[in-house]
Amino acid sequence: MAIKSLELFLFERGLVGSYPLEALKNSTLGIDVGHYVSRLLTAKKEQYLDAVGGFPTSLNLFLESDLKVFAEYNITPVFIFEGSLSQNNLIDSGHFVANGNVKSVNSMDQNNAPGATTNGRESNGTSDKDIALAHRNKAWTQWKNLVTATQSTYIDQPPIPHEPFRYHTSVDPRRYQEDLIQYFIEHEVHYQVAPFVAWSQLAYLYKHDYIDAIFGPTDCLMLGEVDRFILGMEFPNKDFRYIDKNRVLKEMGISLKEFVDIAMTLGNTLQPTTLPPLQIYPSNKLFEIALEMVLNTGTNFYLYQLGNEMDTTTQSYLEQFQRGVSHLKYMPVLKDSGKVDLYINDFENMNSHSDGNKLSQNGETENEHYNNKKSETTRTLPIPNDVHDFITQRLPNEYYFYKSLGLTSGKLFDAITTGVYPEEPPLDGGASNSYRKLVTDSVTIFKNKELNLLTQPINRYFQMKQIKQVKWFDNDDKTTLLNRTTPSIFDKLNHLIVKTGSGDENKSFAIDSFIKLLNDSTDLVTDFISNDVLFPNSVPLEKKLNNSFDLLATTLLRTLVQLEFFQYDFDKKILKPTPWGEIFLKFNNLQIEPQFQENLLILLLFLKTNVLTLSEEFQPSIHSALSDHTLRTYPQEANSILLLTRVLTLYQVKQKPTNYHGPIDKKTLAFRDHLDFVRENMNDMFEAVLVSSLTANEFNKLQYDNHNWQKDIVAKMPFKLELPNILMAMMWEFFLQKYLHNGNSKSDAMALINNVFNTYKMITKLEEQFDNSFKYLDQCSKLFKEVAGARLMKSNEATAFEDAVALCKNALVEN
Amino acid sequence: MKPGNNKKKDTSPSAVSTQKKGLVNTKGSNGDQHSLFDESSEVAKQFRDRFDYLLTESIGNKAIVTTASGSKYSGILAACNLESIDGLDIVLKKPTLVSSLGSDIKAKKDLGETLLLKSDNVAELELKNINLGLDGKTGITTPVATPKTEKIAKGANQFRTDVDISNVRATKERELQRWTPDEGDFMATEKSQTLEEASSTWDQFSVNEKKFGIKSTYDEHFYTTRINRNDPNYQQKLKEAQKLADEIEKQGTSGNIHIAEDRGIIVDDSGMDEEDLYSGVDRRGDELLASLKSNAKPSTTVKSNKYVPPTLRNQPHHMDPAIISSSAIKVTGGNIISENKSSTKTTTTESVKKNTISNDTKDTTKPTKENVRPKAHLKNVDEEIKKQLKEIKRQSGRSDHSSKTKALPANKTSKEAQIEELKNFAQKFKVPYDVPKDMNDVLRKPSVSLKADPSLPPKPKSNSTTPGVANKNSTKVSNAANGAASLNKTDSKKSGSSSNNGPVRTSTHGRRRPAGSFFGSKKPQNNGANKDTFGKNFNFFLKSKEAHNEEKSMEPFLIEKPYFATPTWINTIEESHKSLFDDENTIMQESQAKLQMRHMNAMNGMGNVSPNMAGNGMNMMSYPMMNGPNGAGSPNPMMNGYNASGMGMYMPFQPQPMFYPSMGPMVPVMGGKDNNGNNNGASPPPQDMTAHMGPGGYMNVGAPYGYPVGGMAPFPGMMGHNGMMGGATNDHRHKGHYNHKNNNHRS
Incomplete structure (x- = not known):
């Protein structure tokens, strides 16, 4: 998010300059990923993303071509991801209520979550998340109406929604961050996850000459030491648009301080709410109006906030304003020392030279500042003692470092600093009981353990701090998470060590090799329970974990113990797989392809949670994307299709990067949401175990530079990527439906899929995709047989699935 | 079924x-x-x-x-x-x-x-x-028709072409017959006759008189000077006139196609469309101004929005020869100067390198393919040379155009050395990108005449040598430069890597601004290319160890334990951030003072006071003018800011007194562009802004077109600009400058 309405203003006034891209030749360009992506995925693109889930594939397309252009001009891009939100943003994005204002309208009075000292949050629903949620709700409602309206005519030609699921909002960064990081690692592109705001990290990099130019949002205008920055790139024209701060301020006739005053009132990244008196004006004219107020009547908006301080409802505006300004002055950035520190942006005194005729009474200090500026030593501002009030509490540098690598998603870190772990509604809205139960259950299955693992190594304050899970559907019921257990989980786990010896240094980690390792072991106890622990400093480095495979294998084993796939007791020297674990260890024998193993492990864990069996209907039920006609005429097959689509949500069709536009299926999406929730929690768990192991110094951390960390560890971590979208599931669903209705003609059904999904644009070799996914289904069928054999799943479900796969097989054979 | x-x-x-x-x-x-x-x-x-x-x-x-x-x-x-x-x-x-x-x-x-x-x-x-089938239905029984119908029938299940689908039948051509008017339809023939066709002479006056009884009073000599052929000096005058006419016509058309056409000169207009021939404004000469502008102030933000029709984008005639030659001089001359100044030829490692490499390349008289290894090497050197050139150019760019001409005579003594240098340079110079194969052939031919190393793609080097050597011979230079520049340009388009070719770039197009100046004096380091930059730095462990080794290398290094970190950030004062905000009174005073200051500025006609004004000729001009009416405290508040600044602006150029009283109605007349600026919230449209921003803005339009016309052009920007400021600053008195302005337009 940038300064509201400013960009438009700048373009209107012709204050945006342009240069050919060549001007950037041989430079290093720092890019704010959020800003960059928002320029790529504009409102018209990926409008159905929220209805099918997964990664916005068109992003890859843009990225690829842009990187090519960068390479052509020898420009080195450095992508900076947004890190944690600061206090203002946390409140604005509904962090403390785990929802946009959809809910907070109802529960305004109760929203006094810990950490949110002031919750005078107006329910004007202007944050990005609010709009996104509201629009998603609207789209689903429209979809429901459409389904009802077409009920009588819909036989086998699925209707396509009219209402987009995204509108004028940016895509949630979490949707693409992990995928992009993997992409960057693969293509050896520099990236960093900033501890907080991305462009403040860029400002630091710029000041210290790590980058030559900033590509960022209009917020960069508030930076004292950045004179010009790039606002947009027009790759097709091979030129870019930039903003010259001094020129802009000159044209406006105001000082930087006044500009910041306006920006803080308008709303920007650091203070996202539009404050009075500007709230009443049309949003696209805001800046213009504010500027006029300043020029004509000498308005100072801070003064305005001060003046209205007495009113209790506006109390928070003043605080919001102050927090925003203070954040701008003290921006935590990851410094080149690897530590997160405050970068002082003394914007108030930065612009003094272009503000020559300032007040005479301040003349003396002005001069002083001026001199300081000249001698390049920015007089350091005093740092107040409540920085945590406008940013958040501080974590150890090591944690920020892991975050900068993308090793952790940071969601748990945020929970620790803010005291709230928000559970936000999933894409389908999360109305089903099973999903809500899953959320509730996740506290004991995952969250308590994770928090214990993460808070144990750090300051005692955090071990005592209350951290709550806040659910969007039940704001009043805040579950306090248990971060204290004795002995701590790490103490219990630290004897579990996978050490393969130093023979194979470059062996990269994968789940199938992990399974193989365990299967090859004759005695799990002697092989993987170590009598000595690795973390003390007395242990020589050679004895510690020295390669990434060992580290990740150890982590996975511990994670699986946590998830009760293995039974483990150090004192009794027990380490053996539970029935679930046994099935997991059979993955290789069942000839399940390595690429599916991660996702099937997720599915196993989901089945283990037992919130919903594979064939069980959602409660309250969600309308199927199959036609009523199909459901009536072919009830048996419809049931098969349900099973298939659910399992297929874990299969990613090989897809060309496109903006998807086509049929949608809420029922399948809802199931995908279940699985993705499990996936996210497994990821959290894995990260927590990994971080606990790393902070305890079980691993030789000094042997890797950042690139190795990224390449050998971050890229190999399981559960990171978001689950596939539901395209393959839907294609099978509608393929089979057509197949049933059209006299079992494969070609007709295939033609329908081709037609409805526009596959010529989207998928190469459609039939091959069907064949491959069929192999996957076949392997699943084998797996379910095993699961049912172990009585972990109803045997009739396994047979039903077998029948379903047989149906697929018949359909795929040309008749 | x-x-x-x-x-x-x-x-x-x-x-x-x-x-x-x-x-x-x-x-x-x-x-x-x-x-x-x-x-x-x-x-x-x-x-x-x-x-x-x-x-x-x-x-x-x-x-x-x-x-x-x-x-x-x-x-x-x-x-x-x-x-x-x-x-x-x-x-x-x-x-x-x-x-x-x-x-x-x-x-x-x-x-x-x-x-x-x-x-x-x-x-x-x-x-x-x-x-x-189709037989018998169209009335034609062609043998072709039968297979066709079969085709159509088959088409039910097979692929059908458009022709099949559209069901084209063999059409029978009718025999065309010439239209002849009916006998006696006289009027028709008369009417359809054009003047050229008319067999009889057409006298509109007689027809008019015959048909309508109107007698014309037309006399040719109302409109022209009667030539008195009986004048005793007639022959002499005729001669004189002839001489004048010859003189004028000898001047040539200077490439102006209109004039050429008027004079009946046959111009090669292939590659030009009608737009250029008859409609488009001839904008040659802008390049000169653009380059002046960019030389004078490298950081200007002007981007020429000039539209260049696609057909013309490769046309050399869009380049001003003067620029090409002068910039070529600039570079080569600069180079010489710098090298000469360093007195000994082998002082810098740079030149040593260059020499060795040039020797290298001279020795290898074999074609390129055997020259692979040094080629890569060469490239680097070329890059370096270019960087140097660029640097030199940047430095010299700031000084005025004329300084180069001064610099050259100073070096006249070493003319021989110059030529030698240039020759050397020519031999070393190599296009820093792969020349397309077909280009090679084209380029090779002229190279025969030069004694340059055949292993190098020869033509582009003439780009820098020829103009420099033959700079006296201006006509030739322009041609050569044109050719070279256009060659270079096509190349650069393909490889997109000509940014270092400073001189060529500036001259090829006003459309693009010289590369590199975005960073000002700060040159891009490309730190990012170095893996360590982001690999070692920002690594908590490695950097901690580094720091540790520097400080106390005796003790064993231990990674900082995370539990040492407090949940609060390290502070330097025991105060809340809220206490760092100014109190109410201070802000109040400050903002009041600010307002007053703006007010004052407005009164002084300095609403847009800004330090960069010094660089802005127009603004400088405006000070005294604006002081006049404003300082006098115009009794009419409506006229105050806007008109005053507007008037001030216009005075030096169009000092007709009538402007004072009748300012109101004149505004829209002069307006055109500036109305945009004023109407939509006092925002000058981008093109106006550029005109304003560029220090050459005034010269730009003023110079080529002369004063009365040119006077208009730079103003819109200024008008808009001042209008905004003036209007805005007045607003606290008049409540909203929109009204204020509207009044102006109406009155």
């Missing part, structure tokens, strides 16, 4: 039978049932069309209809109702009962001349001997 099969049968002309069920489906008469099956509308339509065609073709042929009661009638199909809801109404001519079930004898009686069968009674329709 499937509809598809049905159709196949149709192709055989023997017998066709159509079941009712089939009819119903293909006809789509039952809407609900139809939608049961997913036939795309396209397919359904095809079936329908075929069915219609079948029926149309069979009209007049024998048909046998089976009724619902089982009776069969044969007859000639006369008509059928395609619109009927549940089947097909049929009319048979000359019906006969073929067979009937049971005792349906009475049916036979009913048969008259025609038999009408309602759709609900028709069970089956059998059509006989239908020729679905």
